[in-house]
Amino acid sequence: MAETISSMIGTLLNAVTYVLTGFAAISLLVSTIMIGIITYVSVIERTKEIGILRSVGARKKDISRVFSAETMIIGFTAGILGVGLSYLMTIPINSIIFSLADISSIASLNPLHALALVAGSMILTDLYHPEWLQRKTR
Numbered sequence: 001m002a003e004t005i006s007s008m009i010g011t012l013l014n015a016v017t018y019v020l021t022g023f024a025a026i027s028l029l030v031s032t033i034m035i036g037i038i039t040y041v042s043v044i045e046r047t048k049e050i051g052i053l054r055s056v057g058a059r060k061k062d063i064s065r066v067f068s069a070e071t072m073i074i075g076f077t078a079g080i081l082g083v084g085l086s087y088l089m090t091i092p093i094n095s096i097i098f099s100l101a102d103i104s105s106i107a108s109l110n111p112l113h114a115l116a117l118v119a120g121s122m123i124l125t126d127l128y129h130p131e132w133l134q135r136k137t138r
Contacts, residue, residue: 075121
C-alpha cells in the first residue's frame with residue numbers, strides 16, 4: 001500500500017515538474033522574442049544616431065557592438081531582478097510549506113545556480129544579431 005502511494009506521489013511530482021518546465025520554456029521563448037522586438041524598435045528609432053555614428057567613422061561592427069552591449073545590459077538587469085525576486089520568494093514559500101507540511105528549507109537557490117541564471121539571461125539576450133541590424137547600419 002505504501003509503495004503504491006509513494007509511486008503515485010512520485011508520478012504526480014514528475015508531472016508537476018514537467019508542466020512547470022514547460023511554462024518556463026514558453027516564458028523564455030516569449031521573452032527572447034520580446035527582446036528581439038525591443039532591439040528592432042531601438043534600431044528603427046535610432047536611425048539618425050546610426051547615421052551620425054557612420055558619418056564620423058564608426059564601422060558596422062562598432063554599431064552592432066553598441067546594440068549588443070545594450071541587450072547584454074538588459075539581460076543582466078533582468079537576470080539580477082529575477083534571481084533577486086526568487087531569493088525573496090523563498091522566504092514566504094519556506095514558511096508556508098513549513099506551516100502546512102512541517103518541512104523546513106525546501107525552497108532554496110544555490111548561489112552558483114543563481115550566477116548561472118544571470119549569465120544565461122545575458123547570453124539569451126545577446127543572441128540577437130539579426131540581418132535587419134546589418135541593413136540599417138549601411
